[in-house]
Amino acid sequence: MYTQLRFLLFIISLCAIMPVLAEENAQILRIGYLEQSDDVRYSAKHNDAQLHFQPWGRPYMGAIVAAKDVRFPLQALNINLMLEKSQGNTVDELMGELDKLYAKGVRFFLVDVPSTTLAQLGQRTKGKDILIFNISALDTNLRNEACQAHVLHLAPSWEMLTDAVAQYLISRKWRDVLELKGTNPDDIQLHEAFTRSAKRFGLKVIEVRDYVLGRDPRDREQNNVTLLTSNADYDVVFVADGTGDFARSVPYQTQFPRLVVGAAGLVPDWWHWSWERNGAPQVNGRFTKEGRRHGTGYDWSAWIGIKIIAEAIQRKNTLDFATLRDYIRSDEIVIDSVKGSRSSFRPWNNQLRQAIFLTADNWVVATAPLAGFMHQTNNLDTLGYDEKENRCHF
Numbered sequence: 001m002y003t004q005l006r007f008l009l010f011i012i013s014l015c016a017i018m019p020v021l022a023e024e025n026a027q028i029l030r031i032g033y034l035e036q037s038d039d040v041r042y043s044a045k046h047n048d049a050q051l052h053f054q055p056w057g058r059p060y061m062g063a064i065v066a067a068k069d070v071r072f073p074l075q076a077l078n079i080n081l082m083l084e085k086s087q088g089n090t091v092d093e094l095m096g097e098l099d100k101l102y103a104k105g106v107r108f109f110l111v112d113v114p115s116t117t118l119a120q121l122g123q124r125t126k127g128k129d130i131l132i133f134n135i136s137a138l139d140t141n142l143r144n145e146a147c148q149a150h151v152l153h154l155a156p157s158w159e160m161l162t163d164a165v166a167q168y169l170i171s172r173k174w175r176d177v178l179e180l181k182g183t184n185p186d187d188i189q190l191h192e193a194f195t196r197s198a199k200r201f202g203l204k205v206i207e208v209r210d211y212v213l214g215r216d217p218r219d220r221e222q223n224n225v226t227l228l229t230s231n232a233d234y235d236v237v238f239v240a241d242g243t244g245d246f247a248r249s250v251p252y253q254t255q256f257p258r259l260v261v262g263a264a265g266l267v268p269d270w271w272h273w274s275w276e277r278n279g280a281p282q283v284n285g286r287f288t289k290e291g292r293r294h295g296t297g298y299d300w301s302a303w304i305g306i307k308i309i310a311e312a313i314q315r316k317n318t319l320d321f322a323t324l325r326d327y328i329r330s331d332e333i334v335i336d337s338v339k340g341s342r343s344s345f346r347p348w349n350n351q352l353r354q355a356i357f358l359t360a361d362n363w364v365v366a367t368a369p370l371a372g373f374m375h376q377t378n379n380l381d382t383l384g385y386d387e388k389e390n391r392c393h394f
Helices: 002-025 044-049 060-069 071-075 091-103 115-124 158-171 185-201 217-223 280-291 297-316 321-328
Strands: 027-036 079-088 108-112 131-134 151-153 176-181 204-210 236-240 259-262 267-269 356-359 364-368
Touching (some): 027 060, 027 091, 027 297, 060 079, 060 280, 071 079, 071 297, 079 091, 091 115, 108 297, 115 131, 158 185, 158 356, 158 364
Parallel strands (some): 027 108, 108 131, 131 151, 176 236
Antiparallel strands (some): 356 364
C-alpha cells in the first residue's frame, strides 16, 4: 500500500512538472503591435460617441482576444505567443520602436496608425524581412500607388464599403441617389469611392450637395438636412461623411421619406456585434468581455491578424519567416473570417478579401457580395479594386 502511494505521488509530481519543462523549452513567437499614442481617433469624446466608420476604442483588445484563442493550438506545437505592444507619437518614434522589436526577433507587426503615418512606415521599412498588417487605415492610395509588398491590409478600402452599398441598392432597384458630401479628406475619399461604385454597378447620382458641419444659421442651406434634401427627385440619400459627425443627424430629417445610406442609416461595415452566424456570437462575447464594449471592424482586424499568423504556423509547422510570409500571401491559405466566406489576400495589392456587412443600428441587414453579383474567379473580388483596375506595382 505504501509503495502504491509513493508511486501515485511520483506520477502526480511528474504531471505537475511536465508543463513547466515544456514551457521552458517552448519556442517563442513574438508579434509586434504598434499604435500612435496621440491618435485623435481614440480620444474619449470620439470613442464615446460610437460614430459609424470610426473605432469605439483601441483595437488592441481584438489582438488580446485572438492571442487567447490561439494559445492552446500553438502550445500543442510547443510554441508560446507573446504580444509586444509599443507606442510612438511620430513616425521617427514608431520606427525606433519597430527597430527595437525587430532586434528582438519580431517579424510580424500589427499596425494601428493613420493612413499618412502608415504610408511613411511602409516606405521606411521597405526591404526589411517583416510583414506589416494594416488594421485601421482605409485609404485607397495605400492599396494603389503607395502600396508596399510587405504591407497587408486587414481593414477594407473605402471602395469595398461603397461597392457593398451599391450592390444592395441595385438589388432593391433604388437607382437614383442624392449625395451629401463633406469636405475633409475622409469625406472626399468616401465620395470618390461611391462615385466609382455608382458607375461600376449602374446607379445614377442625380446631384452632389456639400454640407457644412455646424448650426450657424448663415449656413442653413448647407447644414439644414431638410433644405439640403429638398427640390430633387431621388430614391436614396447617400451621406459621404468619413467621420460620422454630420451623418447621424440625417435620418428622419430629409425633406421626403427616403432611405439614408452610407455613414448613417444603412451602413457598410466589416464587422458588427449583432452578427449571429459562423461562430460570431462566441467571438463577440469574447470582445465584450475583454473590452467591456461591443467589437467593431477595427477590433476584428486586429483579431483576424493574429489568427492568420497562427493559421500559417499550424499549417506549415514552422516559425521560419520566409515560409510563413509566402504562405500567408498565397491562395493556398484558408482564412476563416467568421463571416461565412473563405478569405485570402489579393496578390495584386495585398488587400484581404472579405465579406462586408450592411448594417442597421442593431442588426445585419445583408452581407455583400450579394446573390447575383458574380466574378470570374472569386465573388469577393466584386468588392473593391479588381486586378484589371489595379494601380499597385510592388
